Amino acid sequence: MAASSDRNPPPFPATEEPGAGLSDMADGDSDEGEDIFVSHSDPVAVSRGVSQPDRASEAAPDLFGEEEASSTLAKSNGVHSDDDNDLFSEANMEPSPDKPSSSDRKELPTSSGPCSPSSFTQGPAAMQPTSLEQLEEDEAKDSFDVDVAVTNPEKVGDGMNAYVAYKVSTRTSLPMFRSKAFTTRRRYSDFLGLYEKLSVKQSLLGCIIPPPPEKSVVGMTKVKVGMDDPSSVEFVERRRAALERYLQRIVAHPLLLQDPDVREFLEREDLPRAVNTQALSGAGFLKMINKASDAVNKMTIKMNESDTWFEDKFQEVENEEQQLRKLHAVVDSLVNHRKELCGNTAVFAKSMAMLGNSEDNTALSRALSQLAEVEDKMEQLHQEQAASDFFIFEEMLADYIRLLGAMRGCFDQRMRAWQRWQEAQGTLQKKREAEAKLLWANKPDKLQQAKEDITEWESRVTQYERDFDRIGMTVRKEVLRFEKEKAKDFKSQIIKYLEAMLQSQQRLIKFWEAFLPEAKAIA
Amino acid sequence: MMEEVKEVTSILSVHGQNVKVTEVLKDGDTLTFLIVSQKLSGTGEYHVDRTYDDFEWLQQHLFSQDDEPGIQGVIFPPLPAKAQVNASAKVVKQLGFLALGEWQPYCKALEIFLRQIATHSILSRNKAVEIFLTSSEPPGRQRVRKNIFNRLSQAVEGMRKEGHKDVDEFFQTERDHNLVLTGYTKTAAERFLDVVLTEQKIAVACGHFSAALRLCVEAGEDPDKQAFSKACVKLSELFESMKKNITSVAENNVNTLGLGLDLESRYQEAEKEMLFRRTCKLVELETARRNAERAKPVKKAAMEEVKKATETEFKHICGVAKQEISRFQGARVEMLQQALVQWCEKQLLTARQNADQFNQHLQVFRGMA
Numbered sequence: 001m002a003a004s005s006d007r008n009p010p011p012f013p014a015t016e017e018p019g020a021g022l023s024d025m026a027d028g029d030s031d032e033g034e035d036i037f038v039s040h041s042d043p044v045a046v047s048r049g050v051s052q053p054d055r056a057s058e059a060a061p062d063l064f065g066e067e068e069a070s071s072t073l074a075k076s077n078g079v080h081s082d083d084d085n086d087l088f089s090e091a092n093m094e095p096s097p098d099k100p101s102s103s104d105r106k107e108l109p110t111s112s113g114p115c116s117p118s119s120f121t122q123g124p125a126a127m128q129p130t131s132l133e134q135l136e137e138d139e140a141k142d143s144f145d146v147d148v149a150v151t152n153p154e155k156v157g158d159g160m161n162a163y164v165a166y167k168v169s170t171r172t173s174l175p176m177f178r179s180k181a182f183t184t185r186r187r188y189s190d191f192l193g194l195y196e197k198l199s200v201k202q203s204l205l206g207c208i209i210p211p212p213p214e215k216s217v218v219g220m221t222k223v224k225v226g227m228d229d230p231s232s233v234e235f236v237e238r239r240r241a242a243l244e245r246y247l248q249r250i251v252a253h254p255l256l257l258q259d260p261d262v263r264e265f266l267e268r269e270d271l272p273r274a275v276n277t278q279a280l281s282g283a284g285f286l287k288m289i290n291k292a293s294d295a296v297n298k299m300t301i302k303m304n305e306s307d308t309w310f311e312d313k314f315q316e317v318e319n320e321e322q323q324l325r326k327l328h329a330v331v332d333s334l335v336n337h338r339k340e341l342c343g344n345t346a347v348f349a350k351s352m353a354m355l356g357n358s359e360d361n362t363a364l365s366r367a368l369s370q371l372a373e374v375e376d377k378m379e380q381l382h383q384e385q386a387a388s389d390f391f392i393f394e395e396m397l398a399d400y401i402r403l404l405g406a407m408r409g410c411f412d413q414r415m416r417a418w419q420r421w422q423e424a425q426g427t428l429q430k431k432r433e434a435e436a437k438l439l440w441a442n443k444p445d446k447l448q449q450a451k452e453d454i455t456e457w458e459s460r461v462t463q464y465e466r467d468f469d470r471i472g473m474t475v476r477k478e479v480l481r482f483e484k485e486k487a488k489d490f491k492s493q494i495i496k497y498l499e500a501m502l503q504s505q506q507r508l509i510k511f512w513e514a515f516l517p518e519a520k521a522i523a
Numbered sequence: 524m525m526e527e528v529k530e531v532t533s534i535l536s537v538h539g540q541n542v543k544v545t546e547v548l549k550d551g552d553t554l555t556f557l558i559v560s561q562k563l564s565g566t567g568e569y570h571v572d573r574t575y576d577d578f579e580w581l582q583q584h585l586f587s588q589d590d591e592p593g594i595q596g597v598i599f600p601p602l603p604a605k606a607q608v609n610a611s612a613k614v615v616k617q618l619g620f621l622a623l624g625e626w627q628p629y630c631k632a633l634e635i636f637l638r639q640i641a642t643h644s645i646l647s648r649n650k651a652v653e654i655f656l657t658s659s660e661p662p663g664r665q666r667v668r669k670n671i672f673n674r675l676s677q678a679v680e681g682m683r684k685e686g687h688k689d690v691d692e693f694f695q696t697e698r699d700h701n702l703v704l705t706g707y708t709k710t711a712a713e714r715f716l717d718v719v720l721t722e723q724k725i726a727v728a729c730g731h732f733s734a735a736l737r738l739c740v741e742a743g744e745d746p747d748k749q750a751f752s753k754a755c756v757k758l759s760e761l762f763e764s765m766k767k768n769i770t771s772v773a774e775n776n777v778n779t780l781g782l783g784l785d786l787e788s789r790y791q792e793a794e795k796e797m798l799f800r801r802t803c804k805l806v807e808l809e810t811a812r813r814n815a816e817r818a819k820p821v822k823k824a825a826m827e828e829v830k831k832a833t834e835t836e837f838k839h840i841c842g843v844a845k846q847e848i849s850r851f852q853g854a855r856v857e858m859l860q861q862a863l864v865q866w867c868e869k870q871l872l873t874a875r876q877n878a879d880q881f882n883q884h885l886q887v888f889r890g891m892a
Contacts, residue, residue: 323738340724341718351710351714360852367860483751488750498881509878512870513871519863
């Protein structure tokens with residue numbers, strides 16, 4: 001499944017001349033734009049509406065070539081190296097302020113939707129996020145070389161110390177993993193632990209870390225008591241599906257996939273027990289994000305945005321979160337009514353069965369009994385529809401609400417980076433003033449120290465400025481990636497839903513067709 | 524102002540089997556029903572308007588046909604409970620299916636009531652029926668004298684007499700069977716109503732989802748935003764059509780099987796009442812026989828008279844009752860069959876239409892970039 005052998009060589013900058021106009025041409029229908037590049041990229045990419053790397057023209061050709069040659073090498077460290085980021089900074093200074101979104105989109109690495117484990121192949125160069133162009137190239141194949149699945153929930157142990165272990169299976173052709181297919185068992189706190197580790201590392205860089213499903217004391221207590229009753233079964237299934245989506249989103253993220261903790265989570269036989277996961281209860285998670293927001297609000301120096309992109313986006317994110325919450329509530333109500341319908345239908349079916357049994361007229365009795373059976377089958381359909389509504393829409397909306405929360409966290413991280421930079425500048429200023437004072441007061445012995453301080457803080461200021469720029473860039477990238485994922489995700493879930501509904505409907509038609517002759521046979 | 528209706532029988536001058544309740548008009552708090560009947564001779568029609576009180580007037584007249592032998596053996600077509608504009612919760616519950624669908628099922632129930640009366644060999648001869656269907660004036664609203672079918676007294680005595688053992692195996696079986704069926708039918712009707720009400724709730728929720736999705740549309744040239752917005756719009760349309768579909772499903776349920784179960788339930792109750800009247804008469808007969816036996820010579824002749832009269836009445840009632848039961852059994856099977864067939868055909872049609880809709884939507888989504 002290694003794509004490298006199939007890969008077409010990336011287009012040389014000279015031949016790639018689409019210019020910024022291309023995305024305009026694409027006109028919302030990315031297939032149009034793709035056709036032009038069909039010779040350069042994997043046909044699979046065409047249907048995915050992936051952006052084309054026209055930034056390549058700005059990249060130094062040797063870097064490009066260098067990246068290509070080393071594309072098959074595994075790089076274990078997922079963190080950007082500074083050199084490459086400097087290159088990015090230059091490259092990214094160019095997007096015109098009035099069209100930030102469309103030009104940024106071209107830099108966007110994309111990957112397939114997290115909801116369905118896809119079997120697309122991802123070029124090995126995806127392992128080198130240091131080259132943005134390279135990323136685009138390989139994402140242009142829109143291949144995805146890691147499949148994860150979370151299955152087989154099993155209760156381990158007894159009583160209040162019992163827990164549920166899930167089978168985590170990975171299929172991959174990426175060389176960075178030890179083998180092509182492997183499984184391991186993990187419990188919920190392991191997933192939380194992974195999230196915690198990633199948050200600490202990656203959010204500093206502005207990545208959106210997909211949040212895992214929330215803790216539920218009520219849910220788990222029921223499971224500990226016994227896994228057989230319907231509400232426990234539903235709880236475990238819901239959690240299993242959420243954990244699967246969580247992992248799929250993580251491995252779909254090119255940066256996170258590089259993280260050794262992720263690899264360890266997927267591969268390692270025995271994982272040390274994660275501690276400190278108390279902070280990550282449902283409420284705790286939100287608290288964490290809000291704490292970050294509060295810290296930002298308490299900032300005395302107001303940030304002066306060089307372009308309004310971040311402010312606008314933040315506002316959009318907040319609005320969107322509100323809308324999704326509303327949608328979620330409405331879908332929840334729909335799901336509950338469907339469940340109610342299941343119950344009503346079952347009860348009605350029973351009452352018709354009783355009626356059929358008591359009926360003297362044979363043909364009528366038979367028809368009534370058949371009716372009861374039809375209603376039983378319809379109850380089954382209603383169950384499936386409720387599950388569809390729930391798992392396809394409600395859970396997806398819940399995921400995105402959490403993701404938007406994580407995104408807000410990223411924006412906050414950027415603000416904090418800015419704050420650090422500003423504070424460092426303030427400190428530098430003070431050091432300079434101190435030096436001036438010393439010069440004036442003519443204290444040469446302390447001067448040396450002062451000069452050393454200044455040097456130190458100058459380099460810090462530079463570092464923090466660089467960090468701030470880098471995080472800003474990452475946040476931009478992440479936001480655009482998120483929007484792309486969201487549009488794709490949404491669409492593919494809707495199609496899934498429609499397919500399920502159509503199937504249900506066709507089964508319903510068969511039930512009615514079978515019943516009609518029975519009804520006619522009565523007289 | 525109508526003259527007092529004399530209990531004179533006549534032949535009905537209209538076709539009983541296609542009396543129609545064509546419309547219902549709201550006049551403040553009152554509901555008025557338009558009834559159309561075809562003349563037997565020629566091609567004319569009678570158009571009359573009646574309120575619920577007029578229906579009750581008719582029913583009272585039918586109940587008070589004292590001179591008709593064995594009238595107590597008749598299974599009287601059941602009149603639905605009174606419909607009200609802005610009905611209270613209690614009334615709505617009592618009406619069940621008939622309270623739904625903007626009174627359309629209710630009109631249908633009234634129509635069936637009139638048809639059953641107008642085609643009944645005994646009842647159709649009551650002049651009140653002719654007046655009700657043909658007179659342009661509304662029938663008089665005078666209180667008819669108290670009749671033998673006072674339900675209150677029945678309820679009080681019911682406990683004692685209902686279980687009274689029968690002398691005739693045919694009737695004992697019928698009573699037992701009726702008891703069982705009445706209970707089950709009522710339950711089935713109530714549960715089906717629950718199904719329909721939940722379907723209506725689902726329709727409302729689909730509408731809300733559709734509306735909320737429209738609010739998610741985002742302006743902007745960003746292709747991803749446009750893609751997402753377009754998906755929201757299309758999904759909103761999908762849920763709008765899902766709302767229509769489930770509303771249809773609920774309507775089909777009400778108009779066919781719902782109405783059928785409601786009618787069956789009320790008709791079983793009517794049979795129950797008839798059987799009870801007969802049982803009461805049986806108890807009366809047994810009492811009369813005992814009295815005649817034990818009477819002192821002075822009273823003996825009088826008691827014998829009473830006994831003989833009661834015996835004759837009872838015999839007439841049993842005769843009519845047997846006929847009615849046989850007719851009833853045939854009619855109810857036919858009615859239920861019709862209801863089931865119509866229900867199935869309508870739901871099948873709706874399901875096919877819905878599948879087509881889903882298919883179309885699916886094509887649209889698949890074709891979207």
